Amino acid sequence: MTMKMEKLHLTSEWDKTFPKSDTVDHEKIEFINRYGVTLAADLYRPKGAVDEKLTAIVVSGPFGAVKEQSSGLYAQELAERGFLTIAFDPSFTGESGGFPRNVVSPGINTEDFSAAVDYLSTRADVDPERVGILGICGWGGMAVNAAANDPRIKATVASTMYDISRVNANGYFDADDSKEARNAVRRQLCAQRTKDYKEGEYALAGGLPDVLRKMRRSMSKITGPIVTSSPT
Known part of the structure; x- marks a missing residue:
């Protein structure tokens, strides 16, 4: 079965809640997950990294947020330190596709991380053996879930201030x-x-x-x- 991308409406101007770094190149990208949802993301790449396979990091979260906020800031800061990074809008959120809108699905959102790894692993400027993920707040749990099932993920960070599994279980x-x-x-x-x-x-x-x-x-x-x- 052929993967078919949705048509997304992406902004072309800088629309983040933080200033753009002058040491990082930025572009909008799209990729598709196994549920057929097309995801929108911002890619950050250190300027001057030519003909070099970079270590890559996928960033998403917090719960209910979009890539123009903290996940984008994390991604840009990491790119300033030499990583190629992407900050994506989860399925049903922000500029990403999928209906109904603003839904959170642990299974699908865990898959979103692996779909981002799919995309990065096919880029000529990424070392597929050096791909990590970073989940912020509630997305820390999604990141840990993804890493438990996807051996391509070589490093995982959960930037989370509380145990979301315990909260979901016990309130x-x-x-x-x-x-x-x-x-x-x-x-x-x-x-x-x-x-x-x-x-x-x-x-x-x-x-x-x-x-x-x-x-x-x-x-x-x-x-x-x-x-x-x-x-x-």
Whole structure:
């Protein structure tokens, strides 16, 4: 089966939350994961690195963030130190493709890291035996998952201030560390699934800015609501 890239709409101007380094070259790139989602990324390369196979590092995170923020800053700083780096938007996020938008899927987002390694391993200016990954905050867990399954990844950094696996299992400050609390969360999530399907619209997590809620409404005009069918 042939891999088919989605058409992405990438900005051409510098749109980061940090200033551009004068010792690093920058370009936008695209690559595809095994779920068929096309990912957008910023590639940073040290100026003057000609005819040289570089050590490469993939960067992503934090949870809910985009490459124009801290992952891009990490990537640019590492490029200033001689690495070829890419900071990517995870599937369904930022300039990357995939629907529905702003969804986090541990399985797919773990695959995103390996898809980035696919891309880097085919570049003439990268040593495929020296590729590492760096996950920030919640994406530290995705990075560790990817490294556990992908022997091409030779180094892994999880820049994470807390144990996200423990938080997912037990809640913040172990608030849900009981059978009753976990069952209550499960019931709540399953009730939300029913509500989403009935209303034809996916709910967003709490704490999101209004701009994302407006974006979700705008996207529904393009993609339409959840489509259901009745038995005939």
